[in-house]
Amino acid sequence: MQLDPGTEDIVLLAWARLLGFGDEAFAAAGGRLVRIDDDAAVLTFVRLFGHSALVGPEWAVEGAAAYADAELAEYHTLLQLSRARGGHGLGKAYLSFADDLPTAQPSEDIVISTAPEEAARLEALCPPDDNNEVGLSNMDKTFVLLHGTEPVAGAGYEEWEAILGHLSVLTAPAYRRRGIGTLLAAIAGHEALGAGLIPQWRAHEDNTASRATARSLGFVEAGTQTSVYLPARP
Structure with a gap:
């Protein structure tokens, strides 16, 4: 691609x-x-x-x-x-970028909150190192998946230079390896595209899971x- x-x-x-x-x-x-x-x-x-x-x-x-x-x-x-x-x-x-992203297709009805406080609640469930790397609650737009009243995963984007939509994804430890983060990333990425931004993904070189998620969504690694x-x- x-x-x-x-x-x-x-x-x-x-x-x-x-x-x-x-x-x-x-x-x-x-x-x-x-x-x-x-x-x-x-x-x-x-x-x-x-x-x-x-x-x-x-x-x-x-x-x-x-x-x-x-x-x-x-x-x-x-x-x-x-x-x-x-x-x-x-x-x-x-650093990876995308021209387009696949449409998010959840297998069941889901509840997504855009309230900033839900991103903060999700961070309280996650390790500090993850929160520092992702910075979800500091994003311009956030989308948090709720299981009942509990936040389980979230994604968001930050607008850079009115051109890039810098994406971040965070999943509570108990809900990882289920594809939830990929779903939320697709939702946030489509919102960034809808706002006229180019989705950007940044993954630490040791974070193979993050890089794999980006590739699965169609992001293209373009540099470092x-x-x-x-x-x-x-």
């Missing part, structure tokens, strides 16, 4: 804006884009559709010049590059985002 070339161009436009470049930066670039931000709280390297960009302090940009794109995309490279400056946390994630936190300058 491939994305429409027009979708690729729009995604690159969105990420150019997210990273602080001009709208045509990726189209005009003959090589790696770099932007020096000495106050950056995160050192970020992105690869998308054969393009690449690095944003971070001057010392990081200078140090990164010795590495190929494939090396910078690896988490251990950014850690090595930033260790002396206190770099830590985050990691490498795969690799980042490390940087301590605030004194």
Whole structure:
């Protein structure tokens, strides 16, 4: 499965804006884009559709010049590059996008709540690490499946640059491995498409289940985002 070339161009436009470049930066670039931000709280390297960009302090940009794109995309490279400056946390994630998504077809009648408090109730049932990665209650739109009065799974999207609908999915531990998260992701993805957004999926490189869910829904892996936190300058 491939994305429409027009979708690729729009995604690159969105990420150019997210990273602080001009709208045509990726189209005009003959090589790696770099932007020096000495106050950056995160050192970020992105690869998308054969393009690449690095944003971070001057010392990081200078140090990164010795590495190929494939090396910078690896988490251990950014850690090595930033260790002396206190770099830590985050990691490498795969970025996927979709032109369309399959219609969600639940096998029985279901109850979906869009009330923000239901997303918070679902998070109370899930491990903190999952909540931190997903951030469901911070999404612009959320869709939570209720079993009686109990929230069991939810998905939502956050609008990025009025172009991307960044999706997240969270399922209570007792209800995992039943396909519920995939159903909710399809619902949220269709809502994002209906709002004129391109659905985006981001999965940590170690989260094989999340990547598999994205593929099952028709998302196409288009690149990576690799980042490390940087301590605030004194």
